[in-house]
Amino acid sequence: MPLNNQLLTPHWEHFEHDADIGIRGIAPTLAQAFEQAAVAMTAVMTNPEPLTESNAVVITCNASDNELLLMDWINELIYQTAVHHLLFKRYQVEIADSKLSAIAFGETVDRQKHQIAVEIKGATFTELHVYQQPDGMWVAQCVVDV
Amino acid sequence: MDTNQFNQRDETCWEIRPTGAMRVPAIIYADAQLLQELDQKVYEQITNVATLPGIVEAAYAMPDAHWGYGFPIGGVAAFDPEQGGVVSAGGVGFDISCGVRTLHTGLNIAELRPRKQALADALYRTVPAGVGSRGKIHLNHKSMQGMLTGGAQWALDQGFGDEQDLERIEEHGCMAGAEPHYVSPRARERQKDEMGTLGSGNHYLEVQRVTEIFDQTVANIFGLRVDDVVMSIHCGSRGLGHQIGTEFLKDMAMSAAQYNIVLPDRELACAPLTSPLGKHYLGAMRAAINCALANRQIITHLTRQAVAGVFPGIQLDLLYDVSHNTCKLEQHTVNGQQKNLFVHRKGATRAFGPGHPDLPAVFKDTGQPVLIGGSMGTSSYVLCGTKACEQLAFSSACHGAGRAMSRSQASKRWQGKTLVDALAAQGIIIRSPSLRGVAEEAPAAYKDVSAVVDVADRAGLARKVAKLEPVICIKG
Numbered sequence: 001m002p003l004n005n006q007l008l009t010p011h012w013e014h015f016e017h018d019a020d021i022g023i024r025g026i027a028p029t030l031a032q033a034f035e036q037a038a039v040a041m042t043a044v045m046t047n048p049e050p051l052t053e054s055n056a057v058v059i060t061c062n063a064s065d066n067e068l069l070l071m072d073w074i075n076e077l078i079y080q081t082a083v084h085h086l087l088f089k090r091y092q093v094e095i096a097d098s099k100l101s102a103i104a105f106g107e108t109v110d111r112q113k114h115q116i117a118v119e120i121k122g123a124t125f126t127e128l129h130v131y132q133q134p135d136g137m138w139v140a141q142c143v144v145d146v
Numbered sequence: 147m148d149t150n151q152f153n154q155r156d157e158t159c160w161e162i163r164p165t166g167a168m169r170v171p172a173i174i175y176a177d178a179q180l181l182q183e184l185d186q187k188v189y190e191q192i193t194n195v196a197t198l199p200g201i202v203e204a205a206y207a208m209p210d211a212h213w214g215y216g217f218p219i220g221g222v223a224a225f226d227p228e229q230g231g232v233v234s235a236g237g238v239g240f241d242i243s244c245g246v247r248t249l250h251t252g253l254n255i256a257e258l259r260p261r262k263q264a265l266a267d268a269l270y271r272t273v274p275a276g277v278g279s280r281g282k283i284h285l286n287h288k289s290m291q292g293m294l295t296g297g298a299q300w301a302l303d304q305g306f307g308d309e310q311d312l313e314r315i316e317e318h319g320c321m322a323g324a325e326p327h328y329v330s331p332r333a334r335e336r337q338k339d340e341m342g343t344l345g346s347g348n349h350y351l352e353v354q355r356v357t358e359i360f361d362q363t364v365a366n367i368f369g370l371r372v373d374d375v376v377m378s379i380h381c382g383s384r385g386l387g388h389q390i391g392t393e394f395l396k397d398m399a400m401s402a403a404q405y406n407i408v409l410p411d412r413e414l415a416c417a418p419l420t421s422p423l424g425k426h427y428l429g430a431m432r433a434a435i436n437c438a439l440a441n442r443q444i445i446t447h448l449t450r451q452a453v454a455g456v457f458p459g460i461q462l463d464l465l466y467d468v469s470h471n472t473c474k475l476e477q478h479t480v481n482g483q484q485k486n487l488f489v490h491r492k493g494a495t496r497a498f499g500p501g502h503p504d505l506p507a508v509f510k511d512t513g514q515p516v517l518i519g520g521s522m523g524t525s526s527y528v529l530c531g532t533k534a535c536e537q538l539a540f541s542s543a544c545h546g547a548g549r550a551m552s553r554s555q556a557s558k559r560w561q562g563k564t565l566v567d568a569l570a571a572q573g574i575i576i577r578s579p580s581l582r583g584v585a586e587e588a589p590a591a592y593k594d595v596s597a598v599v600d601v602a603d604r605a606g607l608a609r610k611v612a613k614l615e616p617v618i619c620i621k622g
Contacts, residue, residue: 005250016554017213019219020553085278094579116278119277119347124395126413
């Protein structure tokens, strides 16, 4: 794949924080950047790749700006993960007028199989940024407390 | 961190004089080496705390301070409601009342050795640890209310422990002023199956050996001798505290402008102590403290069950139970005047000195036990509170080692299995549901706890009493 295309493909990464860990989604659209940030969140706990999509949860959030919307989105997923004992592999996100509607696909926690490293307590304002880069790619990121 | 940024008051006390919006100085307790190793973010965060309304005396950072959220972890600040003081959800953190409880076993290391593996297995079987583990206790609305109001006292009423446990717990096991009606349905939902679970990350249940005594007189009163076996539980208010932190952090950040509070960092989210939002948070946060106290009480009960199966007839009495992430109303003397202050300790331990009226009679001459948790495989320490600390940092001391390396760096550098084997070769048994979790908590990913404790001792924040080394560690 040519380098340019690779850079424009939606992807995620972690970034450093002394005590905890940063999650970052990078993608051509805002909604895809939110999807990727959520994959990065799952990856804090376990490797998302082998997960199945046997369960689906519908999620909606409202917020006054994109950064608060990201925080709400990640906190909603943390809540769903904790209460329904789910690990999400993939997300379908739509964002319009600061409203987010999404479906999160994943499977029930199997402690032996998933070898979860750590649970996430909450999304924080630390390094919370949502912006569009000069190359047009959207970045959605924050530090999560583990 | 560049030491030239500070006015060095003495060997372990470094002052940042107020500039800009700072209302009071910021003070970091460290020696030159620890200070040089500190992240510049701690400087930014502790000076930000010094800008908050109603802060009294100074914003303090303990020797184990590191980059946190809004407040540094290892941050202490007191606020006066009569001077527009605030309560900050960021200043307490997500894991409300996370803390350490240490239990005597009455065993010595020679008695433990032949049954060490059996004890490790029994503890791992009995105490739920790690993500997705569920407790055997399921709370309905009524029992949830009782737990949020009663704390460890509630747990006792359910049969989890003995009456004598209570006097060895801060607040006598029950935080007054809890208002469960400010705890949201979501926070309750997150907690209803999590009572009696350790959680994950740096939380643990550890069997430890006393390896060194620094103060024989205090150690005698604390009941600690070299080669004694003790057990320590490190965990907090679980999902309920996390959800309360999440919700109030956002609400306080959104309403700061309404209260004319300028936040240098949204993570410092706070509200006036006298405002409805501030009061609601205090009510919910105190309920979360009770949740943590009840949780450690139930885990104590489970630990007693597990130990009874391996060492029948053994009694596990509490040394003490301390909380790290709290905001508490306390009386302190400021400029010769008694003041009612709301003391935030974010990753810091309360360290009341000798004669403090809130301490049980047994600790009146020694000050309270200050329990400093290590990380898996490293030492822990027992210290005692000092009278001097009242003036140094509103009777507060450090709480642990603090990370030196991020989780991602740690998991890239170490393999969980290799670590478990290496620690086994040193005689330390690790039991954990996740090898990646073990790698992320590698002992070398943390600062040297001994250096942190030495500075706390030299600074007079607390005095060293005993050193503990791990023998068995159940990791969440």
